[in-house]
Amino acid sequence: MRLNHLANKILLSDTKKLAGAEREATVKLLHHLKEIDKRKLYCDLKHSSLFAYCVHELGYSEGAAHRRIVAARALAEMPEIEKKIEDGSLNLTNISLVNQFIDDPIQKREVFKEIENLTKNECEQKLFEITGKEEKPKDKKKRISKNKIQVAFVLSDETMELVEQLKNLLGKEMEMDQLIQFMAKKAIESVEKTKFKQTKPRQSLSPAKVGRAIPASVKRTVYGRDKKCTNCGTTHNLNYDHIIPYSMGGPSSVENLRLLCRECNQRGRIKAGLRAPPKTIRLF
Known part of the structure; x- marks a missing residue:
C-alpha cells in the first residue's frame, strides 16, 4: 500500500x-x-x-x-x-x-x-x-539449541539451602540439570506409588464389583493406557472420566474410563446440556 x-x-x-x-x-x-x-x-x-x-x-x-x-x-x-x-x-x-x-x-x-x-x-x-508489593521475579526460559533450554528463576534462601543439602548428601558433583532430573524422577516415583498404591494390575473389573470409587488397579491401567487427555492431548489437570456417565449406569471399569482434562470434561458436559461442575475424580 x-x-x-x-x-x-x-x-x-x-x-x-x-x-x-x-x-x-x-x-x-x-x-x-x-x-x-x-x-x-x-x-x-x-x-x-x-x-x-x-x-x-x-x-x-x-x-x-x-x-x-x-x-x-x-x-x-x-x-x-x-x-x-x-x-x-x-x-x-x-x-x-x-x-x-x-x-x-x-x-x-x-x-x-x-x-x-x-x-x-x-x-x-x-x-x-x-x-506496597515488590516486583515479582519472573521465570524465564529460552531455547538455545535443538535439545536444550536455558532457564532462569529465583530461589528463596531456604530452597537453595535444601538444594545444597541434597547435593552434599549425594556426595558427588552434579550439574543443575542432572540434579533437577534426579529430583523429578524421585518425585514422580513417589507420586505414582501414592496415587496408584501398590496393588497387582488387572485389565478390568466387572461392573458388579466396581462402584463410584475407582480401584487403584483400574486407575493405573487407565493412566498407563491414556497418559494424557484423550481429546486435546494435554497432561495438565487430568481427571478420570466415565464415558457412559455413572449416573446413567456406567461402571467404573477400564473400558468405561478415560482421561480428560478439566476443560474438555466441562466442554463435554456443556455439549450434553449439563452446566453443573463435573463430579470427576482427579488424579491427585
Whole structure:
C-alpha cells in the first residue's frame, strides 16, 4: 500500500480513525473470546485452553494472547471498562499489569480509574504505591539449541539451602540439570506409588464389583493406557472420566474410563446440556 500521495493532515486524520477502529475491533474480539471461554469451544478444536487457541488458531504471540485473555475476563467481571478500552484510556498492557498485582474485583475497579491514560512505566509505579508489593521475579526460559533450554528463576534462601543439602548428601558433583532430573524422577516415583498404591494390575473389573470409587488397579491401567487427555492431548489437570456417565449406569471399569482434562470434561458436559461442575475424580 502506497500512501505518499496523501496530504499530511489527511494521513494523520486517517491514522487516528484507524486507531479508533482498531480499539473497537479489539473490544468485539474480547467479547468473542469471553463467549468462547464460557462455552469451552477451543476443546472442539483439540486445544486445552483459551491461550492455546489464541496462539495456534488466531496466530497471536504468547504475550499478545495473554493480554487479550486477561482483558476478556476483566471485561466479563467489569463491563464498565468497555468504553475505556474503546476510547484508549485503558489499554490491554495496563489491564494485564493490574491483574498481576490485584485479585479482588472491587479493588480492581478502583485501580482502573487511577491508571487511566498512564504509560506502562507510570502504571507500574502507581501499582507499587497502591499495593506496597515488590516486583515479582519472573521465570524465564529460552531455547538455545535443538535439545536444550536455558532457564532462569529465583530461589528463596531456604530452597537453595535444601538444594545444597541434597547435593552434599549425594556426595558427588552434579550439574543443575542432572540434579533437577534426579529430583523429578524421585518425585514422580513417589507420586505414582501414592496415587496408584501398590496393588497387582488387572485389565478390568466387572461392573458388579466396581462402584463410584475407582480401584487403584483400574486407575493405573487407565493412566498407563491414556497418559494424557484423550481429546486435546494435554497432561495438565487430568481427571478420570466415565464415558457412559455413572449416573446413567456406567461402571467404573477400564473400558468405561478415560482421561480428560478439566476443560474438555466441562466442554463435554456443556455439549450434553449439563452446566453443573463435573463430579470427576482427579488424579491427585
